[in-house]
Amino acid sequence: AQSVSQHNHHVILSEAASLELGCNYSYGGTVNLFWYVQYPGQHLQLLLKYFSGDPLVKGIKGFEAEFIKSKFSFNLRKPSVQWSDTAEYFCAVCGYSTLTFGKGTMLLVSP
């Protein structure tokens, strides 16, 4: 079975601070990895995804993530956060068929 662990449940940052959200997954085979974002009161939207190739993936709004296979990790980063990045972030893994989500990390960016 596949599983996803997100390290932090809540993160509070000031604007312009750098962000790194941890994500580790467990699955024995080839995986596809995703980060989704859920803004307050909205549905989940795709931030970025990794299928193969360059392990450093760039997504929308200045986000990027690095797939490190040896560490089973897919951490999300952004050099300088904005107030509008306040949202919940979900890491997800797709092994054979379905997407399994982590429990999410709530990011609060103070102006």
Add this chain to the structure above:
Amino acid sequence: DAGVIQSPRHEVTEMGQEVTLRCKPISGHNSLFWYRQTMMRGLELLIYFNNNVPIDDSGMPEDRFSAKMPNASFSTLKIQPSEPRDSAVYFCASRSASNRANTGELFFGEGSRLTVL
């Protein structure tokens, strides 16, 4: 494209009542997923369909929950009878299969927020 459409957006009902949530996937997508989101348990996959056929319903919490997909453009999730612990946001998502099985992005609806009193 209109995206994944769910209804109702909000539902408040009393314990014991039947609840039916509806979903229209993106046209051309052949996989449909129902997720439940709560503070305590996060996002849980309830059931998913490929080409209108239920593939995995192991996430359905109990017999009070049932889901159908009578055609490619419509699915329902029914709870009968409802209980307060069913209160959650229920998301429907759809996906287009690719040659490499099941790698496509999931597109989510706006969700149906259910409150059972």
